[in-house]
Amino acid sequence: MLNTGVDAALLSVGPDLPWLIGYAAMPLERLTMLVVPAAGQPTLVLPNFEVPRVVPRGDLFAIDGWDETDDPVERVAGLVNPKGTLAIGDHTWSRFLVALQQRMPASDWVDAGTVTGALRQIKDEAEIDALQRAADGVDRIAAELQGGQIPLIGQTEAQVAAHLSRRIKEEGHARVNFALVASGPNAASPHHEAGQRVIQPNEVVLCDFGGTTAEPEGMPGYCSDLTRCVYTGEPPAEFAEAYEALYDAQKRAVGAATVGTPCEDIDRAARDRLAEADLDQWFIHRTGHGIGVEGHEDPYLVAGNASPLQAGNAFSIEPGFYVDGKWGARIEDIVVATPDGARPLNRVDHRLAIVEA
Numbered sequence: 001m002l003n004t005g006v007d008a009a010l011l012s013v014g015p016d017l018p019w020l021i022g023y024a025a026m027p028l029e030r031l032t033m034l035v036v037p038a039a040g041q042p043t044l045v046l047p048n049f050e051v052p053r054v055v056p057r058g059d060l061f062a063i064d065g066w067d068e069t070d071d072p073v074e075r076v077a078g079l080v081n082p083k084g085t086l087a088i089g090d091h092t093w094s095r096f097l098v099a100l101q102q103r104m105p106a107s108d109w110v111d112a113g114t115v116t117g118a119l120r121q122i123k124d125e126a127e128i129d130a131l132q133r134a135a136d137g138v139d140r141i142a143a144e145l146q147g148g149q150i151p152l153i154g155q156t157e158a159q160v161a162a163h164l165s166r167r168i169k170e171e172g173h174a175r176v177n178f179a180l181v182a183s184g185p186n187a188a189s190p191h192h193e194a195g196q197r198v199i200q201p202n203e204v205v206l207c208d209f210g211g212t213t214a215e216p217e218g219m220p221g222y223c224s225d226l227t228r229c230v231y232t233g234e235p236p237a238e239f240a241e242a243y244e245a246l247y248d249a250q251k252r253a254v255g256a257a258t259v260g261t262p263c264e265d266i267d268r269a270a271r272d273r274l275a276e277a278d279l280d281q282w283f284i285h286r287t288g289h290g291i292g293v294e295g296h297e298d299p300y301l302v303a304g305n306a307s308p309l310q311a312g313n314a315f316s317i318e319p320g321f322y323v324d325g326k327w328g329a330r331i332e333d334i335v336v337a338t339p340d341g342a343r344p345l346n347r348v349d350h351r352l353a354i355v356e357a
Helices: 016-021 048-053 072-077 094-103 113-120 125-146 157-170 184-188 237-256 263-276
Strands: 008-011 033-037 043-047 062-066 085-088 108-111 173-183 204-213 226-231 288-290 297-301 314-317 320-323 327-330 333-338 341-344
Touching: 008 016, 008 113, 016 033, 016 113, 033 072, 043 048, 043 072, 048 062, 062 072, 072 094, 085 094, 108 113, 113 297, 125 157, 125 204, 125 226, 125 314, 125 333, 157 173, 157 204, 173 184, 184 204, 184 320, 184 327, 204 327, 226 327, 237 263, 237 314, 237 320, 237 327, 237 333, 237 341, 263 297, 297 314
Parallel strands: 008 085, 043 062, 085 108
Antiparallel strands: 008 033, 033 043, 173 204, 204 226, 288 297, 288 314, 314 333, 320 327, 333 341
């Protein structure tokens, strides 16, 4: 904050609060806000009846509970320089930001991501361990999918998604973030929402799923995110060849994810390999996104992002191809950049599994 000229950070709902103090604010019309001054003790302002949910942290931060007849915006405004530069959490409800701006019209406002994003994207060993536990859980589910242990043929996409969701929680996640199941031509939509389409023999089934881990009270959870594809029968040569190119593109991108490499170069490594197979026109999204307490966070592996990878960055590598009305495929792992090279956290088989379940 001192380096960026920020006098105080104001953090409400969203991932910054649990990452800093282990408390996730409920998304209420009642204001909860952690005020972090550049100098001095932080203060958590929140409704009095929410105070019992907070795990005290000794001298780390003070707790200021407000009653229903109090003005929490005034409480927050009284804790900061009304003419300073204030960093507002990027998940903060607009009603609170507008009220704060009206109360402090002389303040300058910036996105708190300029402060917290640079810190959150570099994971320490405890965070990497949490991400590894999350990855191990979804790996076990993917192995069941590839081994034909999860019924597919004759099931609706929604039924398979429900099965994946149940297994995600059984594998130590507190909540399911998503369970995308896209079969046949639906796999051409990268974020297809599982519906009532019945999965047929001899087609691709793309499954992209993840959740947030259950951690001890007062600790934030960390996210998993994995994509694998199976084929319900023998795939046609055209699809098998395209998938082989995708497999190689994902492998090349992982190999390129070394400390100091610009993020856009990792995207280019995957894209160039798909271009060799004349599939680049069907690769319609970035190669990856950061991950931690939030499913999508810095750094982003995309053209135009010349920021170099740093040790401790954790991110997805997930190239894909999506041929409208026909089929699609994606391979996704979570990877950590280390001084010794890329460390994939997901190790379940990357090859196209043929299942008859």
